[in-house]
Amino acid sequence: MVTDAATGLDLYLPLHGGRSVREIEAGLRALVAGGRLPVGTRLPASRVLASDLGVARNTVGEVYARLAAEGWLQTRVGAGTWVAAVPRPDPSRSPGAQHPAPLDLRGGLVDASDFPHAAWSGHVRRAVAELPSADFGYPDPAGVPALRASLASYLARTRGVVADFDAVVVGSGFGDLLGLIARTLRTRGTRRMAVEEYGHERHRRIIEAAGLQVVPVPVDDEGADVSHLARLDVGGILLTPAHQFPTGVPLSAARRRAVVEWARSSGGLVLEDDYDGEFRYDRRSVGALQALAPDAVVYLGSASKALAPSVGLAWAVVPASLRDDVRAQREVSGGVPSGLHQHALSGFIDAFEYDRAVRRRRARFRARREFFATLLAQRAPQLQIEGLSAGLQCLVGVSDESAEARAVARAHERGVAVDGLSSFRAADPRHTTPTARSTPAGVVVGYGALPPSRVETGLETLVDALAEAVTA
Ligand SMILES: Cc1ncc(COP(=O)(O)O)c(C=O)c1O
Missing domain, CATH: 1.10.10.10 (Winged helix-like DNA-binding domain superfamily/Winged helix DNA-binding domain)
Structure with a gap:
């Protein structure tokens, strides 16, 4: 050096x-x-x-x-x-760059062009300029106390979560905390964890990397069918109760009660992934499942949707009986998120900037969803959005998987990136949870990722591709 x-x-x-x-x-x-x-x-x-x-x-x-x-x-x-300046190959001339960038309508992504730059940088600057030097040391592995307190009151106010400051653990993303909880369960003797039949492959891999076997349960129009849990011998289940990812259905009230009963009677744990719980558009917001059983549910959320994934902060609200083990796991996990950014987020939440960011995004995504629904009604009336009016993506149902594959391929030919529902399915759920139903099919449309200037083109192009595919 x-x-x-x-x-x-x-x-x-x-x-x-x-x-x-x-x-x-x-x-x-x-x-x-x-x-x-x-x-x-x-x-x-x-x-x-x-x-x-x-x-x-x-x-x-x-x-x-x-x-x-x-x-x-x-x-x-x-x-x-x-x-010296040396002529280098121009990347725009490479063979793969001849097409314009695809119109990205995949689920689970956000466009951060409305990121609150001024407010966020104000809070980062304040943290750097005003924090005492003691706060520049190693942060508490569970998270900076100020942020844990801000989150406890924010989550109670907006999602009905039952949380005190002690219950909150801060992580660098949902995946970080999912891995942390899964490893904690593994050390307590759990071998198998249930997941919804449809979800992110990455999340299933994180659970497996913690040493747990993933056991899918079916999803229908009431959400995950938790009646299977009793015979699956699992120590936990990962759920998206507010808005199942990616089918869009909420977990019904009866199933919410049933999963809590299962947890209480078996000693199992429910992991509630509230990834887009703040984004409901029909004014019938349902509070977090965690409020029904704070002793049996870990509530999980992240700043990725309201702010941006790059902020790198997420949170878990952990039942008292699990906290010492979660903390012990955190201490050996090798790293915690930046203390300065945790302080910045704390100030940002306490100044109600987080509420403002959510409200702005909610208006933006609701408008996109309504635009998409209107386009579908006009140009492809045989197709419909399934699931709740919520979130950053929706499912457009089609008759079967060959129609789904055709729709995805037509969209790709026109430069639109979308995924079929089948790409989110866990491998062979039917082996573990036999049901008589037919396999649902559809296209998952994420309307959150495009910058505003490309939304209309993207959604119009997609609707035309879908219409063509289902009439072919
Ligand atoms: C179902 C689901 N859960 C959780 C998350 C949040 O993950 P992260 O905090 O890693 O961005 C996402 C983001 O896309 C998601 O789609």
Whole structure:
């Protein structure tokens, strides 16, 4: 590692073996050619680099001269040595870049063009400028107390969650906390965890990576059919009760009660993924399932939908009986989210900026959903949106999986990226939960990811592709 006091450049030269002119030249050329030293970077003076590498100054001088002769570097006597602008391949000319970027209508994604830059950066700046130096140390593994308190009151106010500050654990994303809870259950002896038959493959893999076997349960128009749980010998179930992902149905009141009864009688745990609980458009918001049984439900949420995934913050509300084990798992999980950003989010929530961000997004997504529903009614009246008026995606039902495959393919041909419902299905749920029903089919349409300027084109193109596919 070389630091040049004049340029401030920290330079790591990957030298394998000796320090001859040829070897130093190859190492430096690799850094420049690979883009790790951007154009315009000023290199250390040959005297400094030579002393750090333990070679003669002339050796470095010769390396610089050779690379300058090849065009990688530029030198001016008395002024120094820079990385020169070298013509590089234009990525827009690569074979894969001939089509315009696809219109991304996949589920579960958000466009962050309305991210509250000013408010968020104000709270980040305040955290950096005003926090006492003690708050720059290692954060509490369960999360910064100020944020846990802000979340406890925000979740109680907006989702009816029963939470005190002690119950809240902060993580860097839903997947982080899902893994944490799954590992905790594993250490307590759980071997198998139920999931909804439809969901993210990544979440199933996270559960498996924690050492648990994933057991899918069927999903119908009342949500997950939890009546299967009693005979599945599982220690927990991951549910999306507010708005099943991606079918869009809410868990019925009877099933909410049934899953709590199962948890109480078996000692099992319910993991409530409230990923889009704030985004309900029909004014009939249903509170969190966790409120029915705070002793048996872990409530999980994240800032990915209301703010952006890159904020990297999520939260769990954990039953008292599990907290010590969750904390112990957190301590060995090797990292916690940035304390400064946790403080920023705490201030952001307490100033009601989070509420404002949710409200803005809710209006935006509701308008997109209504636009999509109107388009479908006009151009493809045989198709309908299924599920609740909520969230960032919806399911358009089709007759069977071959119609689904045709619809997805037609959309792709027109530059629209969507997924079929079958791509979210866990492998072979019918082996574990036999039912007599036919397999549902449909296209999952995420209207959250496109920037506003492309929404109309994207949804219109998709509706035309769907209409064509179902009349083919
Ligand atoms: C079903 C579901 N759960 C949870 C999440 C949130 O995950 P993360 O916090 O990793 O963004 C998402 C995001 O797409 C989701 O679709």
